[in-house]
């Protein structure tokens with residue numbers, strides 16, 4: 001499932017050599033492996049300090065799983081239809097692509113989906129999302145470049161209510177003239193969503209570019225301060241050896257990671273499962289069970 005883990009934890013470097021199964025790993029060797037996979041240094045030290053010199057699979061499993069020991073800070077609404085999600089993140093992180101993936105997934109699950117082209121800053125962003133909507137045969141609310149994205153938010157939600165839509169996914173700009181503008185615009189979009197439907201947006205998802213590794217953490221903190229983030233999707237993990245950054249991101253942000261992106265096609269979205277993720281890492285280190 002998590003093929004990218006192989007890249008991050010060394011197997012690919014010598015893929016001809018069959019992984020030898022072992023019962024324990026030395027602290028020093030483990031430290032090197034985790035550092036290479038882009039796990040944050042302080043996190044590694046913190047975890048290794050609590051482990052013996054020679055570490056078993058079970059010991060490491062318990063140590064790594066504890067990084068994810070936190071709860072979501074939002075609640076799925078009871079019957080508040082439609083379910084509104086806002087997709088946030090810097091330009092190029094993979095917002096628009098991820099929206100198409102989510103839309104595809106919801107549609108596969110039998111849901112009625114609608115998109116809102118809330119990145120009105122760039123004409124290309126509106127076109128890109130419209131193309132996806134057409135390809136996936138999903139309705140979209142869009143306006144011309146430069147128009148107020150909050151109006152798009154309002155219109156999308158109202159239209160979705162009228163058409164009995166299940167899932168609304170709203171795109172946002174990743175960059176404006178200034179950071180202050182961006183912050184104000186996003187805040188307004190959130191306020192207006194709540195006016196269109198009480199409690200909306202129900203989930204604000206932050207898209208982080210997995211190839212940037214741990215360096216996305218500061219970005220995430222900035223967006224969280226602006227409008228509060230409810231969860232994370234990490235993209236582009238198909239092309240990187242930084243799969244360990246997921247641990248650093250979880251540890252620093254203490255926010256649920258819902259999905260990971262592993263390609264550019266609509267089906268390249270994987271539900272993130274903590275246990276499978278950690279077991280994939282452990283398989284690389286100890287050999288498959």
Ligand SMILES: Nc1nc2c(ncn2[C@@H]2O[C@H](COP(=O)(O)OP(=O)(O)O)[C@@H](O)[C@H]2O)c(=O)[nH]1
Nearest residue numbers: 091092093094095096097235236261262263264
């Ligand atoms: N390999 C790969 N490329 C991705 C993934 N997600 C997005 N991309 C690519 O990253 C680039 C930027 O994506 P886009 O959705 O336009 O980013 P946005 O500016 O945040 O909306 C595009 O070329 C996408 O095809 C992914 O999971 N894997």
Ligand SMILES: [Mg+2]
Nearest residue numbers: 095096119125
């Ligand atoms: Mg975009």
